[in-house]
Amino acid sequence: MTKRTLTGIIAYTVTPFSSHEEVNLEALNILIDDLIDSGADAIAALGSAGECAYLDDDEWALVASHTIEYVNGRVPVIIGISELTTKKAVSRAIFSNGLGADAIMVSPFSYYRLSEDEIYEHYATISQAVSIPIMIYNNPATCGVDMSPEFMLSMVNDIDNATMIKESSGDIQRMRKLQRLSKGSVPFFNGCNYLALDAFNAGAVGWCTAAPCLLGSLPKRLLDEVNNGKAEIAKLLFEQQLPLLEFIVAGGLASTVKAGLEIKGLSVGLARRPLKPLTSDRKQALKKIMTSIESDKDDKHY
Amino acid sequence: MTKRTLTGIIAYTVTPFSSHEEVNLEALNILIDDLIDSGADAIAALGSAGECAYLDDDEWALVASHTIEYVNGRVPVIIGISELTTKKAVSRAIFSNGLGADAIMVSPFSYYRLSEDEIYEHYATISQAVSIPIMIYNNPATCGVDMSPEFMLSMVNDIDNATMIKESSGDIQRMRKLQRLSKGSVPFFNGCNYLALDAFNAGAVGWCTAAPCLLGSLPKRLLDEVNNGKAEIAKLLFEQQLPLLEFIVAGGLASTVKAGLEIKGLSVGLARRPLKPLTSDRKQALKKIMTSIESDKDDKHY
Amino acid sequence: MTKRTLTGIIAYTVTPFSSHEEVNLEALNILIDDLIDSGADAIAALGSAGECAYLDDDEWALVASHTIEYVNGRVPVIIGISELTTKKAVSRAIFSNGLGADAIMVSPFSYYRLSEDEIYEHYATISQAVSIPIMIYNNPATCGVDMSPEFMLSMVNDIDNATMIKESSGDIQRMRKLQRLSKGSVPFFNGCNYLALDAFNAGAVGWCTAAPCLLGSLPKRLLDEVNNGKAEIAKLLFEQQLPLLEFIVAGGLASTVKAGLEIKGLSVGLARRPLKPLTSDRKQALKKIMTSIESDKDDKHY
């Protein structure tokens, strides 16, 4: 497979469970097909939404290998790696590379807060072990460390396979900085759902998001209108999606997306404990938002 | 073994590695003997200093079982459990209980930030699975969630085996609150090294610390003088230790304690990557502090 | 004068001082003329850039009255009010109203952190004393309190003269929220220079900024291109200005704008102590940024 350039809607899967908490590959297949049908430019497995941190080793390997196999080259596949030790991150990186992943997304998940030196060597060591691109992923809310635009750009500069950045801190100025300091030469992705439109405007080449699980083709249409220079329509499409984007971020991403998929009729089980399912009030609120967007989609012709 | 009340110096071990990064049980034995000889009132394995988050499953089980076996009832043994899933935390709790641990210390290590509801059920589920006391461990710097004194006391009240609290947030007022709100009925431990004396003054029944690995009997002597009502001598002893206590907290606990043990002549290997060893400057600074405390110990007769 | 709707570039003046630290009205006149010539849609005196907090009562009154008189209806004038007591804020509001100010901008500057109740009554009391619109100004970095979009919208809803919002927290999501929750009915202004383009895209009706003091007509041209739907040109214009926008925010707004005006040849004196003038290194860096933008302006024809 030739190296593909990643751009556009990078759609994140959840990890569906059966009633006995086993990984449910049938549901995963349906979800993957739906995402590709909705125009996803790539499939990303084992991100935050995929409960990467809550799977055991066998489950993790199963989801990684099955996703790559089932997608079967229809679109690129990215595998998320959030490990506490460099050793395990390297092992999963090699495994993903061997399976044929198009890229890996690596975050410096931490117990002890890591220094920039420690983070740098973590990425450098992983890079030496693989031949596929690494997306540097900054998500201080889950990972406990916060990487500045300057530091991430220096790693892209110095570490061979580190070629992309995913910014999820929620600060639009950082994306402007990535764009400005790299003179547009380093592709960066937005990982903060409610910043989707602002991030595209700031130069993000893609949007890493689990929202297509619930919103279908709407995120892709937003991107298309941005690319077509239809700023007004893009704004309307974004505002249509915004209530859901804010809701899934506020409510615990994995639990909320899983609840939304159940509402849509796909049984994917609950997020792993200690994560709790949505309360029935929250489920009702989610249903209401989803219904309102759905009827909007039917009524309006942007 | 009858249930023992935990108080005093709870000494935390590091997890020594051989040159090939295997767990070095001989070095662990020497360390355990030294800690008991220095007056440790209990041994705690697999805390932050023990690199709990950086061991694989087999290594974790080996350290837990070997520590309990080797201590062999000389003092109580506490096993630290910091797991992302409730399932794995329960499994390790049952394992520790089965091995004969006297207590387990449980922290709500998190990827997604947990709600109080989620944390509560995490502890409640673990409690139902064991028959030994649980020490609720608050350490926002490593675990990503911060539990208030009020919330932790409510768990002690409602969850059967949750009987103790370890506070490591660094805020002395919280210890005063634990003492005041529980009217002194809930034993709490200090986990913040540089607050040791203030915590005892505020009513802490013990000090959870890896400092005895480097300071030998000094922490115990501090406690003894506090208990003897010798406030002035306690203060002098504390100020003697304070430079080292601040140093090991600032510098990455596991890496720093391991560097200090090497200085003392016990080969324990390096902390696991991505954690990095001390720079040679920092090692020199540590050596200087340790030497100065040592000569102090010889010269003065408090 | 009929009530005018405020939109567009709200240009903030500095308060020029003579060599003896007296207010220099001649320099202020030149600055005001330059700003109006550069297309400012309104002039705002006594904001942060105007050192509102560092003037004595007489100086404050002089700047307020002179600005209104000298602008003389060419564009609307807004007077900034950042007072610690409600009494003094009311007094300055009445004074501004009496002078013929078109609006006042009021921030809840605080010594003791204020509750929402206290802030609400502060604004309500001021509103009762005047007949001109109040712009609610959120700037947690200088004022010590942070008002949520929801709270500010509730004040616009309940307090008669509170009709506009200025958001300076630096979080683009808040502007999206102001827009979405008010369904676009409440005009809000961006007060965070480096968010200028993102804020317009999010629905801001104006940009409150001292940047035109140094950038001349560039901010206005940015807005024009946004209004003309020329997204690409707007982006280029914004990126051209961004280095300066980030620089003046990072470096102490009043000191930096004053240094920049000196570079441009207008003598405005230094910011009041304890504020310090720019170091010569910073002054050089500012000069370089300004020169680079200037040559850009000449070369390119967007």
Add this chain to the structure above:
Amino acid sequence: MTKRTLTGIIAYTVTPFSSHEEVNLEALNILIDDLIDSGADAIAALGSAGECAYLDDDEWALVASHTIEYVNGRVPVIIGISELTTKKAVSRAIFSNGLGADAIMVSPFSYYRLSEDEIYEHYATISQAVSIPIMIYNNPATCGVDMSPEFMLSMVNDIDNATMIKESSGDIQRMRKLQRLSKGSVPFFNGCNYLALDAFNAGAVGWCTAAPCLLGSLPKRLLDEVNNGKAEIAKLLFEQQLPLLEFIVAGGLASTVKAGLEIKGLSVGLARRPLKPLTSDRKQALKKIMTSIESDKDDKHY
């Protein structure tokens, strides 16, 4: 008057108002007498509790001059100075010096966040203008800047009249640092009520507090027992006072102390707007705490 060393209970007055919001000197006299009768080692006017930030120039001067005159050398008097400009701070410092104040307490109250350079020059300039000691006062919650122990000690070292430190950040480790880094040579005061006992244990030479307004001689008795080496009695006395100490900090210091004085029968008016008086629920809670401490005082004989 010879220079007196300040130590012990530094009792802060509120600024009483009559029903028409004028400064009520009769009530101030009664309060001062009560505080001295309760064993205050010094009287401090125009601190946070004294609404320094909410008085106009004449009121400020009146309270400063009257306090010094009325105390009339019975104990030392400290005047608090929290000004936004160096010029005004210098003016008030000279005025206080001229009136015969024994010391001034200076905090770097700020609108724009100040750099260490700016803060340093603020203090240095004030120092050159006076011949009395300056207490450097760190209170990030009200002043918007936070000074580290290291920085404050460097100012004590370099600036002639800067001889004392008041630490109100609420972090006991900072007091330990002040003590350790200065080898006990720089007198520091605790300004955080709920840390009173811990601060004395850490080496604070005094407690700056408005609590004696409501607690009478209890704070002084706490200090006496600490000085007598009666750790157990000191702890009991501290725990007796702690509910009130936490309450007045949580509730808005000036409003709460004024409400408490009303409960005790001294009419002192309300805190200035925008500060609001206690709700009736909070007033009831305060009354209950005060009554419970009062009855305790009668019953127990420590």
